[in-house]
Amino acid sequence: MMKGKKGEGNWQERLLAWFDGHKRDLPWREDKPRNPYHVWISEIMLQQTRTEAVKPYFNSWMERFPNISALARAKESEVLHQWQGLGYYSRARNIHKAAMEMAETYGGRLPDRKEDILSLPGIGSYTAGAILSMAYGKREGAIDGNVLRVYARLYQVEEDILKSRGRKKIEALVNETLPDRAGDFNEALMDLGADICIPKNPRCSLCPLAEDCAAFRNGKEKELPFRTPKKPPKEEQAACGIWIKEGRVLLHKRPARGMLASMWEFPMALGETEEEARKGLEQLLAGKTEDFLWQYKHVFTHRIWHMKAYPVREGAVPEGEYRWFSPEEYREIPLAGPHARLAAFVEKIVY
DNA sequence: AACTCGGGGGT
DNA sequence: ACCCCAGAGTT
Incomplete structure (x- = not known):
């Protein structure tokens, strides 16, 4: 010793x-x-x-x-x-x-x-x-x-x-x-x-x-500990839908496994490009979207979302875990990372 | 052994 | 712009 x-x-x-x-x-x-x-x-x-x-x-x-x-x-x-x-x-x-x-x-x-x-x-x-x-x-x-x-x-x-x-x-x-x-x-x-x-x-x-x-x-205190550098995060475009009906917004509960598991989010589609993501969102909701009202770059450790939020004109609620929430209601549920920011924005402009 | 999984503060 | 933190679970 x-x-x-x-x-x-x-x-x-x-x-x-x-x-x-x-x-x-x-x-x-x-x-x-x-x-x-x-x-x-x-x-x-x-x-x-x-x-x-x-x-x-x-x-x-x-x-x-x-x-x-x-x-x-x-x-x-x-x-x-x-x-x-x-x-x-x-x-x-x-x-x-x-x-x-x-x-x-x-x-x-x-x-x-x-x-x-x-x-x-x-x-x-x-x-x-x-x-x-x-x-x-x-x-x-x-x-x-x-x-x-x-x-x-x-x-x-x-x-x-x-x-x-x-x-x-x-x-x-x-x-x-x-x-x-x-x-x-x-x-x-x-x-x-x-x-x-x-x-x-x-x-x-x-x-x-x-x-x-x-x-x-040995004058090596700044060089140690050694660790191999991490690879850069994957970047994705994210299109979110702001769909409001009778004072409530449509939210989706994410699956119980994977990233942000079991948390709620605005209806969202991911893609390589902005157009691809937006098209995916319109397909998901079987509706049309207007020009985006909000954007945000959210950086995870191993992933980056370039998010844009589009108002939704008519459409159909998809099958699965979708529900309408008033602001009072969605303050009580877990919101997925950047979607809490989007919720705050929606609340500010609408209510 | 390599990948996934969040967010924030320090430098 | 990085770096990396009182790590664990899955593949």
């Missing part, structure tokens, strides 16, 4: 000492001992999502669904509505499924056995480790993006940390170095990754582990 030149003990002890004085004050860290339900919900919300974005969602979530049984009793549409705007909506659907499973199988509680936790929908190796170590005090690692970055620098791991070779190397290092206070240790690595060992210009002058860091010693 690598030892630092100054300070007592190993780097794990130095990290924990730093954490005791610098830990972030976060809503889900308030209860002592930690509430497993709070740990679970916060960990799901934090998947691929920054803490600042999670805070308001976590607080309003706990007001709306204060415990597992309240969540298990809710309808999926209510859960999705509460999640609206956070992204990765399968997380919300999986939370709901898991809560119902806990109500049925585990007496309304979050289980504390690793196999049981891992079997729940939406909980993978990271989240299971986080729950076991933080909520139940077990000696388990929790390897997320922060931990990968910190270890890649500390031990100068040159492999792509998102591929299995690099991951396995770091998993082995975490298992070798994990101390008894695993819950605090895991959170300490995340706080270090969030405040000090940040992706771009790491603040090594403030880092309690600078003396222990191989990348810092």
Whole structure:
């Protein structure tokens, strides 16, 4: 094991000492001992999502669904509505499924056995480790993006940390170095990754582990961790129909699988070109459209929608999940990403 | 092993 | 304009 030149003990002890004085004050860290339900919900919300974005969602979530049984009793549409705007909506659907499973199988509680936790929908190796170590005090690692970055620098791991070779190397290092206070240790690595060992210009002058860091010693802290660049997003044209009848707009519920699953949208057709998309929309509604009134470029991580919204003149409601909504009604349902913006626009010009 | 799945803030 | 974040599930 690598030892630092100054300070007592190993780097794990130095990290924990730093954490005791610098830990972030976060809503889900308030209860002592930690509430497993709070740990679970916060960990799901934090998947691929920054803490600042999670805070308001976590607080309003706990007001709306204060415990597992309240969540298990809710309808999926209510859960999705509460999640609206956070992204990765399968997380919300999986939370709901898991809560119902806990109500049925585990007496309304979050289980504390690793196999049981891992079997729940939406909980993978990271989240299971986080729950076991933080909520139940077990000696388990929790390897997320922060931990990968910190270890890649500390031990100068040159492999792509998102591929299995690099991951396995770091998993082995975490298992070798994990101390008894695993819950605090895991959170300490995340706080270090969030405040000090940040992706771009790491603040090594403030880092309690600078003396222990191989990348810092070799001047490679800015080059690590290595990751292969992602491919550019696919661009699509999207034609949306604004069809209003007796003060209500026609909306469509997206399928239960795939992107923005089970959320509502304006009738929409995708295409390579603007004309193709618009033609698809007219075909879908068996009607005619007027010049577009609204446009918006919505950027997803792996997809870009160039959206235009056209007023619809007569037509036929397609088969499937279509319904008319007044503004009061569609404020209560989960709207699919950019369609919430379109809904706000429609409300402004029409009502 | 590669792909899918959102949205937002930092630089 | 990128980058990438307290990742998991599917193919």
